[in-house]
Amino acid sequence: MVARTRYAPDRGLTVRMGLTMFLLGLVFVAFVAAIIGISLLFHASDGAIVFFALVLGGGMAIGSLFYSDKIALSTAQAQVVNPTDSGEAAMVHGIVDRVCALADMPKPRIAISPTDLPNAFATGRNNEHAVLCVTRGLIRRLTPEELEGVISHEMSHVAHKDVMVMTVASFLAIIAGLLIRFSFYGELFGGGRRGGNNNGNQGALPILLIIMAVSIVVYAISFLLIRLLSRYRELAADRSGALLTGQPSALASALQKVSGSIGRIPTKDLREAQPLNAFFFAPALSAQQAQSKIGALFSTHPSLEKRLAQLAKISEQLGQR
Amino acid sequence: MGFLDTLLGRTKPVQPNLDVLFQLPSAAVTLEAAAGFTPTGTGSVCFRPVEGRAFADVEKDVRELLDLSGAKSGSLPVEVTKDSFGFTWLVSSHMSDEVEDLVTDLHAVNSALVDNGFGPQLLCTLVAFRDDQQRRLALVYLFKRGTFYPFAPLTGERRDSALELQIKGAVSGDLKMEQDLSRWFPVWGAPGL
Numbered sequence: 001m002v003a004r005t006r007y008a009p010d011r012g013l014t015v016r017m018g019l020t021m022f023l024l025g026l027v028f029v030a031f032v033a034a035i036i037g038i039s040l041l042f043h044a045s046d047g048a049i050v051f052f053a054l055v056l057g058g059g060m061a062i063g064s065l066f067y068s069d070k071i072a073l074s075t076a077q078a079q080v081v082n083p084t085d086s087g088e089a090a091m092v093h094g095i096v097d098r099v100c101a102l103a104d105m106p107k108p109r110i111a112i113s114p115t116d117l118p119n120a121f122a123t124g125r126n127n128e129h130a131v132l133c134v135t136r137g138l139i140r141r142l143t144p145e146e147l148e149g150v151i152s153h154e155m156s157h158v159a160h161k162d163v164m165v166m167t168v169a170s171f172l173a174i175i176a177g178l179l180i181r182f183s184f185y186g187e188l189f190g191g192g193r194r195g196g197n198n199n200g201n202q203g204a205l206p207i208l209l210i211i212m213a214v215s216i217v218v219y220a221i222s223f224l225l226i227r228l229l230s231r232y233r234e235l236a237a238d239r240s241g242a243l244l245t246g247q248p249s250a251l252a253s254a255l256q257k258v259s260g261s262i263g264r265i266p267t268k269d270l271r272e273a274q275p276l277n278a279f280f281f282a283p284a285l286s287a288q289q290a291q292s293k294i295g296a297l298f299s300t301h302p303s304l305e306k307r308l309a310q311l312a313k314i315s316e317q318l319g320q321r
Numbered sequence: 322m323g324f325l326d327t328l329l330g331r332t333k334p335v336q337p338n339l340d341v342l343f344q345l346p347s348a349a350v351t352l353e354a355a356a357g358f359t360p361t362g363t364g365s366v367c368f369r370p371v372e373g374r375a376f377a378d379v380e381k382d383v384r385e386l387l388d389l390s391g392a393k394s395g396s397l398p399v400e401v402t403k404d405s406f407g408f409t410w411l412v413s414s415h416m417s418d419e420v421e422d423l424v425t426d427l428h429a430v431n432s433a434l435v436d437n438g439f440g441p442q443l444l445c446t447l448v449a450f451r452d453d454q455q456r457r458l459a460l461v462y463l464f465k466r467g468t469f470y471p472f473a474p475l476t477g478e479r480r481d482s483a484l485e486l487q488i489k490g491a492v493s494g495d496l497k498m499e500q501d502l503s504r505w506f507p508v509w510g511a512p513g514l
Contacts, residue, residue, distance in 0.1 A: 014329045021328065083507075090478070097506035098406055101444055102369060104335045104465035107503055145407045160330040236330030243334060246371030246442055247407075319373025 010239060017232040021169070024225045028172045031218045035179075038210055049182045050211070057175040065167045069124040069131045076121075078113035078133045088112065088139050095148050096132060099155050103244055108132045108158060118142070118258045122154035123163055130158045142254055149251030150258075153241035160240070162233050169226050176219040183212040230300045238307055239314060246318060248311040255311075259304050334441035337464030339431050341497065345448055345460070346420045348469075348495035355491040358450040358458050362417040363513040365410045366430045367444045379437045380409070383430050387413060390426065399426075402512045408444060412513040423448065431464070440464075447472070449514050456481070458488060459514050460496070461505075468499035478509055 035050050064071070073080070083093035092110055100107045108122065108130035116137035124130035132154055139147065157163075186208045242248035301307075326333065352358045370376055387399040400412040413426040427446050434443060443464040450458040459472045471488040473481040485505070489498050499505060508514070 009331055014331065017329055094406060094507075094509075098369075098408065098444060101463060101465065101504070101506060102335075102441070103332070106501070107506075144405060148407065156332060159332050161327045162330070165328065165330075233330050240330075240332040244332070244441075246369055246376070246439075249372055315372060318371050319375050 013232060013235055013239070017229065017236065020225055020229045020232060024169055024172065024222060024229065027218060027221050027225065031172065031176065031214070034214050035211065038207060038214070049186060050179065053175050053178040053182055057171065057178050060174055061167055061171045065125045065164065068163050068167075069129055072121060072123040073111055073131060073133065076111075076113040076115065076133055076135070078111035080109050080111045080131070088136070091144065092134060092139065092147070092151075095144065095151050096155075099148065099152050099244065103152075103155060103159065105155060105159060108155075110134075112136060112139075116140070120150050120154050122157045124158070125164055125167075126161065127158060132158070138258070141257055143250075145247060145250040146254035146257065148245055149241060149247060149254045152244045153237050153251060156237040156240035156244065157233070160233065160236060162237070165233070166226070166230065169229055173219055173222045173226060176215045176222060179215040180212055180219060183208040183215065224297060227298055227300055231302045234301050235307065235310055238310060242311055242314050243318075248315040248318070252308050252311040252315075255304060255307055335465045337431065337435065337440050337443045338467035339428060339435065339464070341467050342424055342428055342431070342446065342462060344496055345424050345462075348460070348492045349420045349448075349450075351492055351495050352450060352460075352488070356488060357452045358456075358488070359452070360417050360420050360423070361449045361451050362415040362419060362423060363412060364423045364427050364446065364448040365412040365511065365513040366427055366446045367404075367408050367410050367508070367511070368434060368439075368442045369407070369444060370409050371439060371442060375437075376439060376442075379433065379439060383411070383433045386429060386433065387411070387426055390429070400512065404510065404512075410512045414513070420448070445508070447508065447511060447514065456484065457514055458484065459508070459511065460488075460492070461508060463499060463504065466499060466504065467497065468504075469496045470499040470505040472505070472508060472511075472514075474507070474509065474514065478507075480507055 039050065072078075081089040081092075083090045089110070089112060092112065096107060096110055106127050108124070108127075109132070111131055111133040113133055113135040115135045117135055118138040118141050120132070120134040120138055122130060122132045132151065134147070134150070138150065142150065238251065242251050245251075349360050370380065384399055384401065392398075400414070402410045402412065404410060411430055413423060413430075415423045415426075427448075431443060431446065434440060445464065446462040447459040448462075450460070452458070457474055460469050461472050462469050469492075471485040471492075473484045473488070475481050492498070
């Protein structure tokens with residue numbers, strides 16, 4: 001008998017994510033074609049700066065890929081810990097051990113950051129170099145079950161190789177960004193020098209301008225697409241993490257605590273709080289909605305409402321007989 | 322995980338491998354001959370409960386099933402405990418010479434969970450052993466890897482690594498042992514150990 005599965009994939013999310021990556025690829029191809037076209041059109045030697053940008057951008061991408069773990073850990077002032085170091089280290093190790101055994105994943109290194117901001121991240125280019133970091137503030141605020149939810153979310157990022165995927169996706173933006181800068185400086189210095197030179201290379205100035213304009217457009221589009229992709233990756237990690245532990249509600253409550261929105265749930269008796277309702281609830285909600293329209297486009301994370309809604313849906317699916 | 326799954330951020334839940342458990346009785350014989358460890362007759366299954374009604378129902382059914390089979394053979398009822406990590410342990414106790422019955426019980430729990438679609442929630446199964454000096458030892462089965470590893474706790478969250486490696490050598494002919502030592506995670510205070 002084939003065991004039935006309760007862990008149906010989310011087709012909609014998969015399709016949207018695939019489409020976003022396809023568009024990113026399309027922009028990249030169009031960008032390269034435009035640059036090559038411009039260079040050919042003007043017989044420009046300015047192709048050199050494009051080449052330079054590619055090499056430098058590639059170097060930066062590879063560098064950030066290889067040093068992502070070290071950079072992130074030193075930014076968070078986090079220390080890699082062993083289970084015997086302290087009580088909290090032992091607890092985090094215990095949770096990670098179990099999550100890894102459930103998911104059949106190798107165990108990452110574990111770091112604890114002393115900051116009181118409740119947060120966690122996973123980094124490293126692949127499973128072998130993965131580091132999972134939690135802050136002391138997170139350990140202090142969350143119950144072990146909520147902490148497990150956060151850790152399984154982060155382990156899903158590792159499983160999905162999100163550091164790798166996002167670095168590759170950002171490659172285009174890095175190059176476009178470099179080209180904007182190069183052509184800007186080229187305009188300032190190279191262009192001026194050539195103008196003084198009477199050899200008649202008038203093509204240089206418009207080429208740099210065109211490259212700059214194209215780069216700006218590409219940078220803007222790819223920036224939005226990367227943010228969109230990042231939000232989809234977050235939703236995917238929420239989903240995988242919740243299915244892994246079977247506790248979507250624990251993750252949801254952790255999310256609420258971390259976003260500080262637990263303060264929005266009234267702890268006062270309703271009758272007591274009623275006079276405050278007019279001042280508190282409605283403005284708070286509409287302000288959030290206004291922010292979500294514009295801010296959502298640029299955000300790396302989906303809105304709390306969206307994440308909670310997805311987790312509620314998973315909880316419902318898991319409870320079905 | 323395939324390339325496409327990585328690209329699209331999908332994780333397929335890992336299904337457990339159950340049948341390997343039936344190699345335990347012969348390994349128990351080897352273990353006694355080679356290292357002097359005998360089964361205590363106690364074993365447990367550890368799984369991560371899923372929130373909601375569906376899982377609670379399955380859990381209840383499994384307990385009733387085990388209690389029923391226990392009443393028939395005259396063994397102790399199944400004990401259920403929850404550890405500090407939120408995992409549930411079902412402990413089944415038999416006489417020390419009834420390893421086959423014990424394994425059958427454990428297998429019943431596992432297959433009930435798998436049949437109801439909760440296979441990915443299984444973490445490990447362990448069977449407890451003792452030697453003449455009352456040293457404790459467990460053979461832990463990792464469902465997702467399909468491998469075993471030994472776990473020998475000492476007092477105060479320390480483990481007897483030398484003994485564990487010795488046991489690994491002793492039973493590697495009977496059981497598929499986990500070669501990656503970083504997967505030998507400790508199960509401190511596991512019920513029934």
